[in-house]
Amino acid sequence: MTRLPVVVGFGGFNAAGRSSGHRSYERMIFESLTSTEKNAVIRSLASLMGKAVEGLEGAALESAVLAGTLVRRIESSFFPVEAAPVSRRCRVTGSESNPIRIVLSHRDLPSPLPEGWKIISDSAGSCAIEIAHEQHFTVETAQEMAVQAAGQLPSGFNPGAHYKSTHHPRGLQLNILAASDAVHSMGIDWEVICREVSPDQIGVYSSSVMSQLDNNGFGGMLQARLRGERVSSKQLALGLNTMPADFVNAYVLGSVGVTGGVTGACATFLYNLRAGVEDIKAGRRRVVLVGSAEAPILPEVIDGYAAMSALATDADLRKLTGSQEIDYRRASRPFGENCGFTLAESGQYVVLMDDELALQMGAQIFAAVPGVYVHADGFKKSISAPGPGNYITMAKAASLAANILGVDALRHSSFVQAHGSSTPQNRVTESRIFDQVAQAFGVESWPVAAVKAYLGHSLGPASGDQMATTLGVFARGILPGIKTIDAVAADVYADRLSISRQDQNLGKEKVKIGLLNSKGFGGNNATATVFSPEVAQSLLQKRHGSAVWSAYLGKLETVKAHAAKYLQDADEGKLMPIYEFGSRMISEEEIQLNDHEIKIPGYDKAIALGGYDGFEDLAH
Structure with a gap:
């Protein structure tokens, strides 16, 4: 029996705020909220923004919070x-x-x-x-910078100010807070989970695309000679693109389990998600933390992407609108008349368990992820040009959903989270893929979202932004509209797609399937099939029976209460980042080892030895 990976916790931070509790998602559908809900979102964001909104109340506070979030002009706190x-x-x-x-x-x-x-x-x-x-x-x-728009974290929010972050590049600061947010959101102490599983049944998969390029990472190291400065002992080590996973293992979880940093350009989060999902399905891991963190809003990175004509420059935005005045909020325009993407920063994590462990722990179930598909493009003329790989990933992801839940569920109860990078080429090629897959499976009006319209393109964590939004859609049934466009561009294959400028209320009870699509430079294509919590719960009841399900529900309420307490504290700005530097270190002298198991201090269960790893037929 293949184990079903389920999402039991999620968290992170992007231009819309904090992901846990669906706060960043709610910022995107702000116009669709009630006045009470709007006030809660504003208060939560204000707690992150601190001095940037200090002393403001009422309409003035709301105006400042809304202006200081999502895609906007780069603020002087970064660089003028x-x-x-x-x-x-x-x-x-x-x-x-x-x-x-x-x-x-x-x-x-x-x-x-x-x-x-x-x-x-x-x-x-x-x-x-x-x-x-x-x-x-x-x-x-x-x-003056040719590109002046970006998806920054909320104004005034400094992730490094929440823990002892000395010498940490901004991307790793964001990584610590994002991973901590996801762990706390579970409502289950990490130590409790560690008592239930063997240390080698835990996994962490995370990385960044651009490494850490600010002055505390590779950026400072590579510029030192030319600027007449000295290289520090930390810049090279902290600059590595594997550091997000390493920081989680060393300072957040204290894990000795499997670790990996898979990089697939702009599909990096889904590449890491695939590694975690496949490990759980195969029974190699029982709980994994999957994520990515990136902080690329730097002049040098902007210069690099601008030199490729990939970014929306101020000059091109003026040509696009025919006005000298630029609405930076609308710089990213997926599937509309557009001129390039908008860089952003983000850190996003999800916690996955196998279905049996989730029920045993009484974990909240936010979604199920039965499959993630990755394919390349074959021979290419240009490394940045799209190709056939995304047809394969989208078709496989749609097929999996149709096979498990039935084709009617795909036709009438699914939606697509598009890569939606906001380039003229993407709007044509990606929409054509959706159109072809929709035609193949008989989908007549496929709802499509493109969260980069709100958040910009955060590179590695971009599909993590999609995941956090998808969990919000499952919770509320509202798909964020693409509000930055005037209309769908004429060259978009939109006959079978429902691309709306307004939020689409799909109905919470109706939404069952989300397909997360990502396209990256070099032919890094990935698509994930994600099921709603209601679908996941139905599948688990069917698999495990009423007695197990009843016992699970008895534990769930306590877990929900613990999670709710954390979310309340986080809304008040008490983020409680987990950062244990040099504490609870494992003494190698206390490790117990024989020919059938290894016992690691701090873990109740031993790591078993003596298996065949599938090669029983070759054993003597």
């Missing part, structure tokens, strides 16, 4: 986009008859002196230099 720091290389020509003369302090004097440099006078603290040939200097200046 109208005058971003940049270095210019200058050529100055000197000669024997007319040398360049400069004065340098002793501490700035290169050693040894460059060729052609001559000290002509030396006084206390400085010396005069003559340079008798052409010399290149780097001068620090400023320049």
